[in-house]
Amino acid sequence: MPDRKRSGQLVHRLVVAWFVLVFLAMVWPLYVPMARVRPLVLGVPFSLAWIAGLLIASFFVLLGYHLHQGRARRGGDGDA
Amino acid sequence: MPDWVVVLAVTLAYLALSLAVGLVSGRKASAGTVGYVAGDRTLGFLVLYFVLGASIFSAFAFLGGPGWAYSRGASAFYILSYGTVGMVPWFWYGPKVARLGRRHGYVTQAELFAHRFRSRGLSVVLAVLSLVAFIPYLTLQMQGAGYVFTTVTEGRIPVWAGAAIAYGVVLVYVFQSGVMGVAWTNTLQGMFMMALAWVLGLYLPWKLYGGVGPMFEALAEARPEMLAPPGLTASGETWSWGGYSSAIAVSAIGFSLWPHYFMKIYTARSVDTLRKSVVFYPTFQIFLIPILFIGFAGILRFPGVEPADAILPTILTSLDLPAVVVGLFCAGALAASMSTGDALVHAAAAVLVRDGYKVLVRPDLDPLREARLIRVLVVVISAVAYYFAVVSKVSLVALLLLSYGFIAQIAPVLLATFLFRRATTAGVLSGLVTGCATVVLLNLRPELQAWDVHPGIWGLAVNLAALALVSRWTTPLPEEHVREFVEA
Numbered sequence: 184m185p186d187r188k189r190s191g192q193l194v195h196r197l198v199v200a201w202f203v204l205v206f207l208a209m210v211w212p213l214y215v216p217m218a219r220v221r222p223l224v225l226g227v228p229f230s231l232a233w234i235a236g237l238l239i240a241s242f243f244v245l246l247g248y249h250l251h252q253g254r255a256r257r258g259g260d261g262d263a
Numbered sequence: 264m265p266d267w268v269v270v271l272a273v274t275l276a277y278l279a280l281s282l283a284v285g286l287v288s289g290r291k292a293s294a295g296t297v298g299y300v301a302g303d304r305t306l307g308f309l310v311l312y313f314v315l316g317a318s319i320f321s322a323f324a325f326l327g328g329p330g331w332a333y334s335r336g337a338s339a340f341y342i343l344s345y346g347t348v349g350m351v352p353w354f355w356y357g358p359k360v361a362r363l364g365r366r367h368g369y370v371t372q373a374e375l376f377a378h379r380f381r382s383r384g385l386s387v388v389l390a391v392l393s394l395v396a397f398i399p400y401l402t403l404q405m406q407g408a409g410y411v412f413t414t415v416t417e418g419r420i421p422v423w424a425g426a427a428i429a430y431g432v433v434l435v436y437v438f439q440s441g442v443m444g445v446a447w448t449n450t451l452q453g454m455f456m457m458a459l460a461w462v463l464g465l466y467l468p469w470k471l472y473g474g475v476g477p478m479f480e481a482l483a484e485a486r487p488e489m490l491a492p493p494g495l496t497a498s499g500e501t502w503s504w505g506g507y508s509s510a511i512a513v514s515a516i517g518f519s520l521w522p523h524y525f526m527k528i529y530t531a532r533s534v535d536t537l538r539k540s541v542v543f544y545p546t547f548q549i550f551l552i553p554i555l556f557i558g559f560a561g562i563l564r565f566p567g568v569e570p571a572d573a574i575l576p577t578i579l580t581s582l583d584l585p586a587v588v589v590g591l592f593c594a595g596a597l598a599a600s601m602s603t604g605d606a607l608v609h610a611a612a613a614v615l616v617r618d619g620y621k622v623l624v625r626p627d628l629d630p631l632r633e634a635r636l637i638r639v640l641v642v643v644i645s646a647v648a649y650y651f652a653v654v655s656k657v658s659l660v661a662l663l664l665l666s667y668g669f670i671a672q673i674a675p676v677l678l679a680t681f682l683f684r685r686a687t688t689a690g691v692l693s694g695l696v697t698g699c700a701t702v703v704l705l706n707l708r709p710e711l712q713a714w715d716v717h718p719g720i721w722g723l724a725v726n727l728a729a730l731a732l733v734s735r736w737t738t739p740l741p742e743e744h745v746r747e748f749v750e751a
Contacts, residue, residue: 202348202351205347205348206348206511206512206515209344209347209348209511210344210507210508210511210512211504211505211507211508212504214492214508215504218337218491218492218493219491220479220483220487220490220491221483223476223479223480223483225476226474226475226476226477226478226479227475227476227479227552228337228479228483228490228491230337230340230490230491230492231337231340231343231490231552231555234340234343234344234347235343235549235552237347238343238346238347238545238548238549239545239549241347241348241351241545242542242543242545242546245351245354245541245542245545246542248354249354249538249539249542252538253535
């Protein structure tokens with residue numbers, strides 16, 4: 184049981200780290216190399232596709248985390 | 264039949280539908296404050312999802328979003344960026360707030376903080392802060408609605424009458440049904456906005472350029488500066504990275520803290536419902552992409568449109584579209600204005616009563632009288648905002664700019680509530696006051712803003728420093744009281 188709790192905490196930290204990284208990837212200085220027009224991705228400028236990609240990836244990360252938490256709760260682990 | 268009559272008929276039909284939905288939805292709610300303000304804490308996933316989406320996407324998103332893309336190019340990407348992370352904190356603190364709300368009967372943001380820090384002063388300061396932020400925001404929504412009617416009728420219905428018609432409808436359903444009226448109309452308005460945004464955002468580039476790809480190819484050739492962040496300022500110069508990045512930061516921090524938005528946490532049926540709504544929020548946020556396409560579509564084909572926010576109506580009226588389609592667009596713009604405006608009116612009235620009047624004057628006010636008083640204030644606040652929207656010549660734009668900086672100052676209070684055991688009442692209050700004072704000072708003296716960083720960020724730095732220092736020198740609250748919040 185403590186192992187499960189530790190793994191829950193690790194997942195929690197990874198998810199928090201992901202969102203911190205996403206924020207940093209949209210502002211100066213990490214966003215500067217991505218702030219270019221070409222290549223166009225699916226017809227849109229790279230700078231916009233980058234943000235859209237982060238938005239979509241973040242949706243799946245949070246969805247995965249939510250499902251993981253649900254499983255952890257059903258396994259009697261409490262609020263992971 | 265003239266086109267404008269058809270367009271007006273479609274718009275009025277939409278308003279009638281909103282009114283019907285708003286009136287019917289409130290019939291099952293209980294008569295007291297919890298029913299009127301928190302919907303008896305019964306909102307399910309679908310409704311909460313649309314409430315979260317539609318409350319945020321205001322007239323600014325529907326008209327201002329294309330306007331930014333049209334006039335300032337890639338600087339508009341900041342609107343998409345802050346929403347990507349701005350809602351996420353709810354996933355963690357939302358359930359805590361919801362649990363405490365059920366336990367102690369909170370329906371407003373300030374009630375949670377005032378209880379945590381045992382401070383009536385904090386409640387009143389937050390009530391004032393909320394109103395200062397709400398009124399200009401609400402005023403802009405009303406002006407947006409009035410502007411839609413004027414466009415629809417080719418000037419036959421003036422802005423004052425348009426605003427009165429749209430917000431007359433809002434007033435009736437908010438007065439009668441409270442948050443349930445807000446929630447169900449937001450569901451209708453949210454679905455409508457999403458559908459319209461995708462249809463227009465894909466149709467207009469196709470019609471004008473042959474598709475989204477060809478549109479951006481043409482822009483990349485002719486106006487590459489419009490596609491490279493940080494884009495342009497309102498005066499057409501290149502925006503600084505400091506300004507762009509700090510605008511994202513301050514908006515992301517304040518995003519989930521707007522009091523009218525925060526209050527919706529209390530309406531959730533369960534913690535799981537709340538979390539699910541946050542998880543699916545990006546599916547709403549992504550509709551900003553086609554909204555931005557609309558503005559980009561206008562850059563090469565419709566140069567020189569003033570004001571830039573008029574680009575969408577300008578394109579639509581230039582394309583010889585069927586009047587019914589133009590009417591649907593107008594209804595969509597009204598939906599954007601009303602779905603934010605109704606939540607603001609409702610929240611402002613609840614905040615004034617619960618965090619101001621009840622705290623200072625009548626702590627023993629019973630729930631039925633309280634709900635009645637909130638209803639009365641719904642009317643008063645609507646009238647005040649209407650006055651500023653169409654009668655007063657006072658510009659509220661400066662106040663609106665301040666409000667984003669102000670709302671971000673609530674973030675340290677939230678952190679102190681759930682994370683900083685040692686935070687004291689004096690610490691939180693001094694942080695809030697010095698943070699807001701810094702925002703005001705830097706707005707009055709913009710030359711003091713180092714690296715063009717948003718005043719709200721400097722305010723946050725001062726706020727956190729004051730919170731930490733004053734808390735260190737003052738007596739902490741009892742451990743068992745603090746534990747309830749930190750371990751909620």
